[in-house]
Amino acid sequence: MAQHGPGDLELIGLTKSFDDFTAVEPMDLTIPQGSFFALLGPSGCGKTTTLRMVAGLEQPTAGQILIGDTDITNTRPHQRNVNTVFQSYALFPHMSVMDNVQFGLRRRGDKDAKRKAQEALDLVELGHAGRKKPNQLSGGMQQRVALARALVNRPDVLLLDEPLGALDLKLRRQMQIELKRIQQEVGLTFIHVTHDQEEAMTMADSIAVMNAGRMEQLGDPAALYENPSSTFVANFLGQSNLLAAHVTGTAGDGRLTADVHGHEVLVDAGRVPAGLRDVWLGVRPEKLALGEGNGVNELKGTVSDASFSGVATQYLVRMPWGMDLTVVQQNDGSARARLGDAVTLSWDPGHEFVLDSAQDEDAGVEHVVVDG
Amino acid sequence: MSWLRRHLLLFAAVAVLLYMLIPNVVVAVFSFNDPVGRYNYTWTEFSTRAWTNPCGPQGLCDSLGLSLRIGLIASLIATVFGTMIAFALGRYRFRARSGTNLLIFMPMATPEVVMGSSLLTLFLMMGVSSGGLAITIAHIMFCVSFVVVAVKARVATLDPRLEEAAADLGANPPQTFLRITLPLAAPGILAGALLAFSLSFDDYIITNFNASPSSITFPMYVWGAAQRGAPVQVNVIGTVMFIAALAIVLVSQLLTSRRRRAAA
Ligand SMILES: Nc1ncnc2c1ncn2[C@@H]1O[C@H](COP(=O)(O)OP(=O)(O)OP(=O)(O)O)[C@@H](O)[C@H]1O
Ligand SMILES: [Mg+2]
Numbered sequence: 001m002a003q004h005g006p007g008d009l010e011l012i013g014l015t016k017s018f019d020d021f022t023a024v025e026p027m028d029l030t031i032p033q034g035s036f037f038a039l040l041g042p043s044g045c046g047k048t049t050t051l052r053m054v055a056g057l058e059q060p061t062a063g064q065i066l067i068g069d070t071d072i073t074n075t076r077p078h079q080r081n082v083n084t085v086f087q088s089y090a091l092f093p094h095m096s097v098m099d100n101v102q103f104g105l106r107r108r109g110d111k112d113a114k115r116k117a118q119e120a121l122d123l124v125e126l127g128h129a130g131r132k133k134p135n136q137l138s139g140g141m142q143q144r145v146a147l148a149r150a151l152v153n154r155p156d157v158l159l160l161d162e163p164l165g166a167l168d169l170k171l172r173r174q175m176q177i178e179l180k181r182i183q184q185e186v187g188l189t190f191i192h193v194t195h196d197q198e199e200a201m202t203m204a205d206s207i208a209v210m211n212a213g214r215m216e217q218l219g220d221p222a223a224l225y226e227n228p229s230s231t232f233v234a235n236f237l238g239q240s241n242l243l244a245a246h247v248t249g250t251a252g253d254g255r256l257t258a259d260v261h262g263h264e265v266l267v268d269a270g271r272v273p274a275g276l277r278d279v280w281l282g283v284r285p286e287k288l289a290l291g292e293g294n295g296v297n298e299l300k301g302t303v304s305d306a307s308f309s310g311v312a313t314q315y316l317v318r319m320p321w322g323m324d325l326t327v328v329q330q331n332d333g334s335a336r337a338r339l340g341d342a343v344t345l346s347w348d349p350g351h352e353f354v355l356d357s358a359q360d361e362d363a364g365v366e367h368v369v370v371d372g
Numbered sequence: 373m374s375w376l377r378r379h380l381l382l383f384a385a386v387a388v389l390l391y392m393l394i395p396n397v398v399v400a401v402f403s404f405n406d407p408v409g410r411y412n413y414t415w416t417e418f419s420t421r422a423w424t425n426p427c428g429p430q431g432l433c434d435s436l437g438l439s440l441r442i443g444l445i446a447s448l449i450a451t452v453f454g455t456m457i458a459f460a461l462g463r464y465r466f467r468a469r470s471g472t473n474l475l476i477f478m479p480m481a482t483p484e485v486v487m488g489s490s491l492l493t494l495f496l497m498m499g500v501s502s503g504g505l506a507i508t509i510a511h512i513m514f515c516v517s518f519v520v521v522a523v524k525a526r527v528a529t530l531d532p533r534l535e536e537a538a539a540d541l542g543a544n545p546p547q548t549f550l551r552i553t554l555p556l557a558a559p560g561i562l563a564g565a566l567l568a569f570s571l572s573f574d575d576y577i578i579t580n581f582n583a584s585p586s587s588i589t590f591p592m593y594v595w596g597a598a599q600r601g602a603p604v605q606v607n608v609i610g611t612v613m614f615i616a617a618l619a620i621v622l623v624s625q626l627l628t629s630r631r632r633r634a635a636a
Contacts, residue, residue, distance in 0.1 A: 057536050077539040078548075090537035094555050103551075104541035153541065 006081070006156040007068020008033050009054070009189055014063035016049050023049045025213045026063065031157075031206075033068075034187040036180065038200035041210035042236070042364070047193045048087060050210075051159045054191070055084045067156055078107075083150040087161040087193075089142045091134040097121070097145050098130035104153040120152035121145075123178060139166040144175070151182065157189045164199070176203055197237050201225070209233050211364065225284075227271075227353055234282050234355065236364035241288070241325045244357060245281040247272060255349055261321045265297045266349040278357040283347050285314070285328040290337055293346030301325065303341045317345060396614050403607035410601025422604035429603040435593035436609060439573055442504065442589065446511035447568035453512070454519025454568070455561050461520070462527035476521075479514040487514065488581035495582060503584040510582050511572040518571060519564035526560025566620075 009031040016024040024046040031037045039047050052058035054065060056077035064073045072080055083104065092100050101120055105113035121127045124144035126137075134142055143166045150158060163179075164172050180203055183190050194200050200207050201221040209216045209224065209232070217229045228234035231242060245258040245265070255266045260281060272279065292298060304324060305316035311331055316324040327345060329336070337343050402412055406419035427433035461472060479487065488510075495506050530553070538548040554561075576591040583592060594606055 055540055057540065076544075077536070078542050078544050082540070084537070084540045086533060086537060088533060090531070090533040092534060092537070092552060103538070103543070107542040107547065149541070 005033050005187065007070075008066075009157050009191075010064075010066040011054075012064040012066070014050070014053060014065065015061045016046070016053060016058060017061045023213055024053070027215055029208065029215070029218070031189060031191065033189055034183075035205045036183050036190045036192065036203055038204035038207045039191060039193045039210060040195075040197060040200045040207055040236070041216075043195075045210045046213040047210060048161055051084065051161055051191065051193060054157065055082050055159055056080050057084075081156040082159060083153050083155040083157075084159040085146050085150045085161060085163040087165075089134075089146040091142055091145055091149070093134055095133075096130065097126065097132050097134065097137070100134065100145060101130075101149045101152055103149065108153075116152055117148075120148040123151070123182075124148045124175070140168065140171065143167060147175070147179075154186055154188065157191065158183075160190060160192045162193055162195065165195070172199075179203070201237075209236060211236075228282070228355070230363070231280060231282075231355055231359040231361055232364035234353070234364070235362070239285050239326055240282045241285065242355075242361045243281040243283070243323075245279050247277045247279060260299070261319070263299060267352060267354060268350040271350070271352065272354045273356070276354070276356060280355040280357050280359065280361060282353040282355060283325075283351065285326040286330075287347050287351040288325065288327045288345050289347065290315070290327060290329055290334075290343050290345065292344050293348065296346075297349060298344050298346045299325070300342065300344050303337045303339055303343055306337065306339055308336075315343075317343060396611075399607050400611040400614070403604060403611050405604060405607075407604065412602060412604050412607065422608050426605050426608050429597070429605055431588060432593060432597075432603065432605055432609070435588045435590045438504065438587060439590035442508050442511060443569045443573040446508050446515055446572045447565050450512045450515035450519050450568045451561060451565040454516045454564055455523050455557070457516065458520045458523035458527055458560075459557075462524050462530075463532075476517050479517045480521075484575075484577040488578040491578065492581045501584070502582050503587040506582040507579050507587060507589070510578050511575065514575075514578070515568035515571055518567050519561075522564035522567060523557060523560045526557050530556055570617075 011027055011029040013026045013028060014024065015022070015026045027050070039050065041047055049058060053060050056072070056075060056079075060073065064071055066072065067081075091097075092103070095103070098114075098117055098121070101117040102113045105116055110116065118127065118130065121130055124147055126141060126144055126148070129137065129141065129145075134145065137145065143163065147160075147163050150160075160179075164175050167175060176199060179190070179192075182188070192200070192204065204221060206218065206220050207224055208218045211232050217224060217233045219227075224233060224237055228237060228240075231240075234240040234242065243260045245260045245267075247267070248257045248259050248264070250269070251257045251266055254269050256269045256272055258265050258267050258279070258281065265281070267281065299319060301317040301319045303315055304318040307314050313329050313331065313336055315327045315329065315337060317327055318324055325345060402415070403422055404418055404420060405412055405415055406417050406421060407414070408416055422428070457472070457476065460466075461469060461476075491506075491510050491513075492502070495502065495509075500506050500509070534552055534556070535548050538552045539545075543551065574591055575589075576595065579589050580592060583589065588596070590609070594602065597603060597606060
């Protein structure tokens with residue numbers, strides 16, 4: 001296939017230290033041209049720092065950045081065809097919204113700057129606000145101006161640092177669709193930083209999950225969700241039930257037997273890393289069914305909490321050994337369990353993932369602080 | 373009673389304003405006087421002679437011209453240097469930073485007599501003759517401090533991320549400075565420049581130390597004239613200066629409010 005456009009973005013051993021603190025550990029990453037790449041991770045894990053290095057605003061401590069065959073590691077920000085939507089917007093307060101959006105085009109002497117800027121503003125539904133000053137706009141409107149200001153330049157790589165964080169749900173969904181459409185239409189490479197894992201999963205071609213300056217796992221959304229490589233990814237991306245298990249033997253049919261608190265379960269042999277005996281057996285809440293299965297992988301417990309959300313009901317089921325398992329039952333007409341009911345949980349062998357039990361089972365759990 | 377209470381603040385403000393303006397009003401009124409004798413302290417009769425012939429008294433307009441020239445040159449140079457120093461102090465951490473800060477503060481804290489005399493000694497030692505050049509150098513020196521203070525306050529409020537955003541959008545460093553940094557720092561720079569000009573224009577003590585007989589500035593002229601009896605034209609110049617300053621403030625206020633309304 002003929003190669004058009006600037007080429008892939010490649011990070012080679014990219015590292016950033018501030019004094020004795022390493023914000024980004026050596027990172028190797030190739031982002032194919034025209035792909036939508038999401039960078040996901042908790043606050044302070046180094047997402048913004050990574051983007052700033054790509055934009056040229058932060059000098060890497062070590063490593064290289066390439067677009068196609070061109071090494072841009074030592075070029076200045078204004079020499080890179082990379083634009084950023086800043087987490088803090090960084091709109092120019094002394095310029096009108098229109099002038100803000102035109103700024104990049106004007107620097108390149110684009111004759112058609114005004115029309116393109118107006119189009120970009122229309123795109124983010126701010127076509128009428130061109131003459132206003134940024135401080136006359138709401139937070140969400142400012143964020144959309146920041147988006148238009150970067151997007152209008154059609155850069156090789158567009159860096160988006162939580163570009164939709166300040167928008168309400170409806171506008172957010174709308175912008176997600178718009179962003180995805182623009183990205184596919186123009187074939188730009190997007191690197192999208194977000195806290196919102198759902199956003200990352202619905203929009204991105206591939207996702208990198210970062211933790212404390214390290215890239216934990218890289219893959220397409222489904223692979224990451226179905227096969228997390230660490231407890232951190234398992235907990236950060238969606239919910240997981242992690243059962244302490246011990247591999248006891250083989251059961252034929254490509255399966256292994258394992259012991260979960262005295263109950264024998266079957267595990268897909270292909271999912272167990274060679275030689276591992278003490279493991280975390282991970283089962284996603286929607287893979288657990290209320291009710292008996294085919295006589296395998298069944299656990300009995302009592303419903304300790306049930307919350308109905310319309311499309312589904314989420315249960316907490318207390319196991320005899322004191323652990324609560326989360327179960328999500330689709331609202332498909334099947335009978336709903338009530339608080340205190342004794343229930344049987346089951347799942348199909350192969351619907352689990354297996355991780356080394358040496359890992360911290362609470363890594364990546366989002367701690368929700370509840371008032372009172 | 374409640375009406376009074378509600379408007380008490382207004383009365384107080386107007387009273388203070390009037391009290392402060394009385395000297396200017398008196399000066400303006402007496403610029404239309406036609407005094408008998410050398411002193412323009414008692415009202416005699418109305419006349420516009422001083423206004424139609426402002427340069428009448430010998431040396432008055434020369435001294436005014438000299439003061440304006442020194443004021444413009446000194447404030448221009450002080451503004452350029454002061455702005456650069458303010459950016460250096462506000463943006464960068466370097467070894468001599470606290471030392472520079474102290475040095476900038478010194479001229480503001482030193483009594484003018486001390487500074488004037490030591491400058492004179494210095495100029496004598498270096499062979500710089502007293503006069504316009506010496507005065508200008510002296511003015512630049514103390515004006516820089518005030519410009520630095522005014523601009524530094526503004527630089528501190530500038531978000532460095534705005535400059536990063538400009539660079540990110542393809543502006544090279546000179547473009548970034550001209551289009552982002554300078555416009556945002558402009559109010560501080562302008563305030564510093566105006567302050568520098570008025571400080572230079574009305575400085576007497578330091579100027580007097582370094583002046584020569586051929587370099588009489590306006591404040592020196594007024595002081596000298598006052599001892600022999602000030603001509604009415606001094607009142608004319610004073611009134612014009614006051615009105616000019618008032619006009620500058622009013623116009624800038626008007627421009628700001630109009631820009632704000634246009635943006636809304
Ligand atoms: N200029 C700096 N000097 C020192 N430490 C820094 C600097 N910039 C960032 N850090 C540190 O580097 C780490 C990563 O910061 P970064 O801004 O990349 O986080 P992030 O993943 O973008 O977080 P968030 O989701 O909250 O925006 C943080 O611990 C931060 O304190
Ligand atoms: Mg960040």
